[in-house]
Amino acid sequence: MAEKLGIYVHIPFCRSKCDYCDFYSLAGQESRMDDYQKALIAHIKETGPLTRGCQVDTVYFGGGTPSYFGEKRLRELLRTIAKRFDLSKDAEVTVECNPDSVDLKMLQSLRRAGVNRLSLGVQSANPCELSSLHRPHDFEQVKAAVQAARKAKFKNLSLDLIYGLPGQDLAGWKDTVEQVLAQEPEHLSCYGLKVEPGTLLDYRVSRGEKLPDDDAQADMYLWMVERLGEAGYRQYEISNFARAGFQSRHNLKYWMGRSYVGFGPGAHSDFGGRRYSFVRDLEKYISGVLGGGMVIDESELIPQRERGSEYLMLRLRTTRGIEEWEYRREFFMNFDPLEQKLEEYERQGWAERHDRRWNLTPKGFLVSNQLIGELLSIQEEATLEKTLRLKEGGPEQNGEN
Structure with a gap:
């Protein structure tokens, strides 16, 4: 397909x-x-x-x-x-x-x-x-x-x-x-x-x-x-x-982190594992395209593991939210530290759980920048701990590889 x-x-x-x-x-x-x-x-x-x-x-x-x-x-x-x-x-x-x-x-x-x-x-x-x-x-x-x-x-x-x-x-x-x-x-x-x-x-x-x-x-x-x-x-x-x-x-x-390509000054794209944008300048864009010059402003290759942060940032903007095994399967990362924090949010009325899927409530959306920022910090700490464990030759846990 x-x-x-x-x-x-x-x-x-x-x-x-x-x-x-x-x-x-x-x-x-x-x-x-x-x-x-x-x-x-x-x-x-x-x-x-x-x-x-x-x-x-x-x-x-x-x-x-x-x-x-x-x-x-x-x-x-x-x-x-x-x-x-x-x-x-x-x-x-x-x-x-x-x-x-x-x-x-x-x-x-x-x-x-x-x-x-x-x-x-x-x-x-x-x-x-x-x-x-x-x-x-x-x-x-x-x-x-x-x-x-x-x-x-x-x-x-x-x-x-x-x-x-x-x-x-x-x-x-x-x-x-x-x-x-x-x-x-x-x-x-x-x-x-x-x-x-x-x-x-x-x-x-x-x-x-x-x-x-x-x-x-x-x-x-x-x-x-x-x-x-x-x-x-x-x-x-x-x-x-x-x-x-x-x-x-x-x-x-x-x-949802799907692929798209953009055209025009300031337009962004996410395609082929790479994110890039074009110059935010009408004249530079026109002259660059028609004259064979450079129109890309920024470009970076996004490894799959780094997509885990985007998964949290973007999916938690939606009522579909995030799901434990989706996260583990896609990014090979431990969901447990995130779930502990989400349970705190649930007690505050900021998040709700349906089976293994979590989403923010309307009250949670009001403070979503703060909540997502905290979850990203937890994710970064967990990733760092895993990296140190690997360097020290420690055992893998939770089925991660």
Whole structure:
């Protein structure tokens, strides 16, 4: 059976830059779109033959604002992927959109080209909150975009929200969630606001602007998890909720440690046991691809044993969690020290066990960075002890080799 592979295509262009955004995105660079398209197509054509034996079952156009790039360019990219890769007939093909940059004609064109999933950046239903982020749309445009998507026969629609915004309280967050639920999406991504260094929001906060504190964000999060569950959206990752059968297959590749290849400045890949990324610079990427120069920024070969840390970090972001024998079999490592810590978390209400599988609870997700960090430290200590034992010629235990 062919190995399953995901493809991520980064579209860095935006109409305007949002104050909180730390992704590699650019406003006012429309004149570079055509050359960027040429570079992407050349890069896709060059990479396709290297993935023989793999079948692409997810394609994700992220950004930036892919819908701002235009449906003609997106269709051309998808055609090139279909020609150069083994694209499965039931592949999940997602395009990220802003509500102000789509209309019915565009969405119909994308749907005919094979796009079958849309991710709309909504963030809030409150006009003051949207304005505080410098979002380029209002909620009426969100509703219009959802209506257009349905008319274009999209049956898999995801909406993105952010809580913990400037001036937001629990009542305001509840109102946003209820208005979004009324749009009946199949999927919701709900992220707590993070102030990233170097962003305009970081500057505003440094000048004294107040945000909801950690306790207020925790209240928003826990209410949201309960409310979305009542509405039929099952939580499957810290920030992601879906109706049955509508989990993001592409994003699950990241969290489950599956293979994917990326294209574009700042895009990451995990393929053939190697993780690598491309330069976070539009001009360097274009000139490098078209001129035969270097576009790889970082590259490292990840030994299987080191994947054990990623297993903990990524799987514990999901409600599927981690499993004892899965861990022992894949990484030849002792699970007992981890289980002792997880039992402590269980007593605190941060983790729960189903047979031999462990996952964090919503309360545990709130402090997941701390909990996962502690588990990683325990794992590192256990690995060091085993290494010392081997050097000293001590016996192997627990069936490890």
